[in-house]
Amino acid sequence: RKEVEQDPGPFNVPEGATVAFNCTYSNSASQSFFWYRQDCRKEPKLLMSVYSSGNEDGRFTAQLNRASQYISLLIRDSKLSDSATYLCVVNKGAQKLVFGQGTRLTINP
């Protein structure tokens, strides 16, 4: 079993829709969690950290469920510019980041 698992997609949704991804992790001692966004052939960029209490940044909401060992990302009112691959990242401690393989999202006009 992979340490961090994501549904690779692709997810194809119409503009304006709400879309959600989950990411599961296997190490219960994992300390911190992030979502990164990666555009085609570009470097990953931090989208948001994921806090235990959940956090929101504009149209994006991230949540952590430690009991079930998953994190989620919700995108509301999706825009064409949201089309990208979303990477789930788990910090196991001592700076050991583990990346999921990414979920590919395409927003259609």
Place this chain on the structure above:
Amino acid sequence: DADVTQTPRNRITKTGKRIMLECSQTKGHDRMYWYRQDPGLGLRLIYYSFDVKDINKGEISDGYSVSRQAQAKFSLSLESAIPNQTALYFCATSDRRFGNTIYFGEGSWLTVV
């Protein structure tokens, strides 16, 4: 200008050749990393360095070596390139003072033929 700069951005090399990928940063971060990305496998850590005198192997260090020449410079070498080292390579930085968030360079596409 990018805060984390990688050179070369694209390189095609032959099997058995030595190739070096260079990374420099202007962020003033203490930690630097080299990752490779392959389709379907996500990003995997090759080497990381927490300061100039500290070098650590990541999960896939075989066939690679690194040098931390200065706080701002971290180079990755493939001593004898092989085709399965064809990948997209990313340098990254972080700093314990700023929550250790990882910032990536723009990537180096390496093809070994």
